[in-house]
Amino acid sequence: MCGIAGIYFLKNSDTPDATKIRQVTRALKHRGPDFQSHYSFKNCTLFHARLSILDLSENSHQPFLDSTKEKGLIFNGEIFNYKDLRQEISDLKTTGDVEVLFKLFDKQNISCLDKLNGFFGFAFYNSVTDELSVVRDRYGVKPLYYYRDDEKLVFASELRALLELSGPQEINFNAVNTYLRLNYSTGKETVFKNVFRLLPGEYISVKNKKVSVNSWYSIPHRKKEESIKDLLADAVKLRLHADVPVGCFLSGGLDSSIISALAKQHHNDIHTFSIGFADEPFFDETHYAEIVAKHINSTHRSFKLKNTDLLHNIEPFLRSIDEPFADSSAFNVYVLSMYTKQHVKVALSGDGADELFMGYNKHKAELLSRTFSSKALTPVLNPVLSVLPESRNKKFSNKIRQLKRYSKSANLDPAERYIDWACISSEKEVNDLLLSKGHHQFNELFQEAFSQKNFNPVNYADLKIVLADDMLVKADRMSMQHGLEIRNPFVDYRVVEFAMNLPENKKISNQGQKLILKDSFKDLLPAEIFTREKKGFELPLWKWLKTELKDDIEKKWLSEKRIKEEGIFNYETVQKLKQKLYSDNPGDAPAKIWALIIFQNWLTNFRSYIK
Numbered sequence: 378m379c380g381i382a383g384i385y386f387l388k389n390s391d392t393p394d395a396t397k398i399r400q401v402t403r404a405l406k407h408r409g410p411d412f413q414s415h416y417s418f419k420n421c422t423l424f425h426a427r428l429s430i431l432d433l434s435e436n437s438h439q440p441f442l443d444s445t446k447e448k449g450l451i452f453n454g455e456i457f458n459y460k461d462l463r464q465e466i467s468d469l470k471t472t473g474d475v476e477v478l479f480k481l482f483d484k485q486n487i488s489c490l491d492k493l494n495g496f497f498g499f500a501f502y503n504s505v506t507d508e509l510s511v512v513r514d515r516y517g518v519k520p521l522y523y524y525r526d527d528e529k530l531v532f533a534s535e536l537r538a539l540l541e542l543s544g545p546q547e548i549n550f551n552a553v554n555t556y557l558r559l560n561y562s563t564g565k566e567t568v569f570k571n572v573f574r575l576l577p578g579e580y581i582s583v584k585n586k587k588v589s590v591n592s593w594y595s596i597p598h599r600k601k602e603e604s605i606k607d608l609l610a611d612a613v614k615l616r617l618h619a620d621v622p623v624g625c626f627l628s629g630g631l632d633s634s635i636i637s638a639l640a641k642q643h644h645n646d647i648h649t650f651s652i653g654f655a656d657e658p659f660f661d662e663t664h665y666a667e668i669v670a671k672h673i674n675s676t677h678r679s680f681k682l683k684n685t686d687l688l689h690n691i692e693p694f695l696r697s698i699d700e701p702f703a704d705s706s707a708f709n710v711y712v713l714s715m716y717t718k719q720h721v722k723v724a725l726s727g728d729g730a731d732e733l734f735m736g737y738n739k740h741k742a743e744l745l746s747r748t749f750s751s752k753a754l755t756p757v758l759n760p761v762l763s764v765l766p767e768s769r770n771k772k773f774s775n776k777i778r779q780l781k782r783y784s785k786s787a788n789l790d791p792a793e794r795y796i797d798w799a800c801i802s803s804e805k806e807v808n809d810l811l812l813s814k815g816h817h818q819f820n821e822l823f824q825e826a827f828s829q830k831n832f833n834p835v836n837y838a839d840l841k842i843v844l845a846d847d848m849l850v851k852a853d854r855m856s857m858q859h860g861l862e863i864r865n866p867f868v869d870y871r872v873v874e875f876a877m878n879l880p881e882n883k884k885i886s887n888q889g890q891k892l893i894l895k896d897s898f899k900d901l902l903p904a905e906i907f908t909r910e911k912k913g914f915e916l917p918l919w920k921w922l923k924t925e926l927k928d929d930i931e932k933k934w935l936s937e938k939r940i941k942e943e944g945i946f947n948y949e950t951v952q953k954l955k956q957k958l959y960s961d962n963p964g965d966a967p968a969k970i971w972a973l974i975i976f977q978n979w980l981t982n983f984r985s986y987i988k
Contacts, residue, residue, distance in 0.1 A: 378862035379439070380408030380426040381451040382533035383500050384542045385509050387525075387586050392417040397541060402426065404538040407697075408453070410860045416440040416449055418504040424538070425451045428860055430619050430723060431459075432473030441475050443483075447504045450479045453534055454497030454519045455864070457615040462492060473620075486510070487580060490593050494615065494870060498534060498575075509583040515594045515870050517577035517845035520853060524572045530588055532581070535699045535854075539572065540986040546572055547988045550813040553701075553945075553976070557807045558800045560703035560972050563846040564822050568700050568979075569986075577845050596840075598831035600878050603871075606897040612869035613639040613725065621722040624648035626713065626863075627677065629665025631891060631906055632727025632736070636866055638901045640725055641673045648721060652713040653681040657917045665909060672903045680716045687712060687916075688925055695978040697858045703972035704847055705918050710855040718861040728848050729867030732839035733876035734894055735885040738911060739798040743835055744885055746794060792827040795838060796820060801968050810950045832877050836884075840877070844868075919967040923959050930955065930970070934977045943980070946973070 382401050384393060393401070401424050402413045409426025412435075416423050425439035440449040452475055456462065459474035466480050474495075481489040482501045487510070496518030500511045511532050513521045523532040524543040533539035540546065546569040556562045565573045575581060578594035613636060617623055625637040627649035641647045649670050653663035663679040670677030687708075694711045717724055731737050789797060797803075808814055826838035849865070856863045866872070876884075883893045895907050922930065933939075935955065940948040951973065957966040980987075 378408075378428045378430060378455065378857070379451075379453045380405035380534045380538065380857070381453045381498060381500060382424040382538040382542065383422065383451065383502075383509075383511070383531070385421045385502075385530045385583055386528065387530060387583075387588070388528055390419050392422050393542065398422075398424075400541040401533075401538050404541055405534065407860065408534060408857045412438050414438060414440065416442065416446075418449065418502060420507060421502045421504070421509060423449050423451045423500060423502060424533075428722075428857075428862060430455065430621055430862055432471050432475070433620050434471070436471045437473045437475045439475060441479050443479075448479075448483060449502050449504075450475065450482070450499060452478055452497060452499040454495055454499070454514065455862070456493050456495040456497070457618070457869075458492075458494040460618075482510070487512075487593055490580075496865075496868070500532065506584075507586075509581075511575065511581040512593070513575045513577060513579055515578050516840065516849070516868055516873065518849050518853065518865060518868055520850070521575040522567065522572055523575055523581060525588055526571070530581070530583060532575070536567070536569070536572065536983075537699060537986070540569070540983075543572070545986050545988045546570055550811065554807055554811060554814065555819050556701050556703070556976070557810060557969075557972060558802055558804070558819060559847075560801045560968060561847045561850065562700060562702075563842050577841075596832065596877050597874060598878065599874075601875060603875055604897070605872070605875060605893055608869070608872050608875055609635070609866060610639050610642070612866035612872055614643050615869070616725055616864040616866055617644050619723050622648070622720065623723040623725070624650055624717065624721040625675070625725045626717070626727070627651050627666045627669060627675070628727075629662045629667075629669055629906070629909075630727065630911075631894065631902075632730035632867065634669045634727075634902050634906050635730075635894065635898050636725050636727050637669060637675060638673045638898070639866075641675055647673075647675045649675040649677045650713065650717045650720070650724065651677070651679045652709055652716070653679055654684075654687075654917065655681045656684045657920070660915055660917050665906065668903055669906060678716075678720065680713065682712070684917075684921070684925070688921065690715070691926070695975070696982055697854070698975060698979050698982070699854060701972075701976045701979045702850060702854070703968070703975040704851055705916055705968065705971050707851045707855050709916055710851055711858060714856040714859045714861045714863075718859045722860070723862045723864060724856070725864050725866060726852060727867060728852050728863075728865045729844055729873070730891065730894065732844040732848070733836065733867060733873060734891040735836065735881070736891045736911065737839075739795070740835065740885055740890060742798065743791075743794070744887070746788075791834065792820075792824050795827070795835060796823045799823070799838075799843065801965055801972070806969075810946055810954075812944060812947055833881055836877060840873070918971060919958070919963055922967055922970055926974075927959075930974070934974045935970070939977075945980075 405426035409428045411429040412427040423440045440451050442449050456474040459477045462477050496514045498513050498519040498521040502509045520534050522539050531539055531542040549570045552562050552566045552568045580593050582589050625640050627633050627637045637649050651663050651666035653661040694708055826841050827834040852863045935951055937948055940946050954966055954969055958970050
């Protein structure tokens with residue numbers, strides 16, 4: 378787990394100057410605090426910041442070069458099956474996975490990628506043939522951005538490092554539009570024009586000075602007689618291997634509880650970690666985490682923090698945002714990672730299970746929407762629901778919020794229904810808010826996911842959009858701010874391929890959700906973990922925004938003066954959102970205001986990178 382960046386000159390040979398090298402290195406350092414270095418070939422310079430997990434010696438420092446220094450590799454991630462792959466390679470001088478990847482790719486190029494079980498973003502350069510490959514893993518666990526013009530190709534793990542090499546860029550209001558719809562960005566487009574995401578399962582190839590972007594992976598459509606219990610147990614076992622202390626995030630939900638219980642079977646002294654809200658019992662789940670920890674006999678730490686402890690970290694959290702990202706639970710992951718890093722350097726998590734095994738409320742709503750009776754009932758419900766207050770802060774008002782969203786969308790076609798339930802803001806709301814509208818092909822991203830034939834379209838959209846661009850982004854960016862590596866056993870490619878080829882009724886029915894997980898692991902965990910109500914990893918956002926953070930909203934982030942001077946948002950719309958926020962019926966106003974706060978802070982922090 379590290380940070381990488383590189384620049385390849387398409388015309389004249391060149392190298393970045395010393396100042397630029399220092400700036401790129403500084404931008405990557407939080408991802409790899411243990412060692413930072415770079416190496417310049419004639420046409421290409423590679424940068425690396427190392428978080429040492431396997432083979433802690435300097436032999437595995439990067440850029441990793443061959444003995445002639447004609448070839449180089451920079452690698453962010455882990456190859457979990459590297460010990461098996463070592464068997465087909467001779468003359469290895471290190472004990473980790475970096476040299477294994479170097480030698481495999483040197484001999485087999487792109488064809489070796491199918492052998493890799495892991496997550497990664499890496500670049501391999503051969504100065505003899507002047508060929509460069511930049512590769513991203515199957516599902517987008519590790520990030521990669523790129524930029525090209527007539528003179529150069531630039532790539533990096535994060536935007537700051539990339540922009541140090543590319544120079545300032547214009548804001549892309551197409552992507553801002555998408556961000557305000559979802560509270561995160563998705564697809565190739567980023568918040569900057571001409572800066573793109575390398576999509577999951579893609580690679581960039583540079584040959585004869587020609588740049589192409591290609592796909593190396595797609596989910597196979599095949600049914601296998603396999604056991605999720607065996608697959609997931611092996612995925613956990615592989616991800617426990619490290620030359621540093623390893624633990625597990627344990628929220629007390631089904632997914633993290635399964636991972637922690639499996640980890641305990643292979644690691645007798647497994648440490649588990651959860652975060653709780655000492656002042657906010659409605660949002661605190663540490664009780665369930667402690668039940669599981671006691672049941673599996675892990676060494677457990679619940680970080681039960683007061684509001685003052687949490688709010689103290691708001692400013693550093695906001696400064697850490699690399700691209701606008703407003704899933705508010707990112708703050709929880711940021712704080713949990715900060716405390717967890719004090720005890721371990723690697724943490725396993727349950728990310729991916731909800732998307733793969735249909736664990737969200739929207740999946741339950743989708744099932745319900747297919748029945749005639751529920752669709753017929755929504756016109757009757759709407760007038761009643763419209764007068765009831767809704768918010769995420771109490772159980773009853775949250776149910777009202779969910780019912781309103783359901784009744785508004787239940788009669789739409791499946792793709793439109795999914796889009797509506799995935800979004801925080803509607804198309805009209807965003808158009809009213811933005812002065813520069815943007816014309817992002819938002820619906821097309823979802824329609825494309827729903828148009829494929831081989832897989833459940835909801836699962837497919839979740840994997841390609843929600844998991845790749847929300848959940849995995851959250852885990853990667855927030856943990857790497859503290860030099861903590863998160864590993865996701867549910868995103869092992871064998872587990873993903875198994876899950877995607879499962880029939881829907883193995884995941885969800887009128888009897889419940891994540892059915893195959895509950896059935897397979899029912900003997901592993903306490904009964905109350907299987908019957909407890911689904912609850913997101915949320916924070917008391919509404920309360921904070923209308924109390925402790927209100928002064929900053931009014932005077933700093935969303936003041937009339939600032940909004941009108943910047944000319945990005947319509948202040949009348951912003952004012953209406955604030956009024957809704959401060960009312961007794963906030964709905965999703967807290968999430969929408971939070972998206973604006975994130976964007977405004979990002980704008981301040983990235984001012985020097987914006988044309």
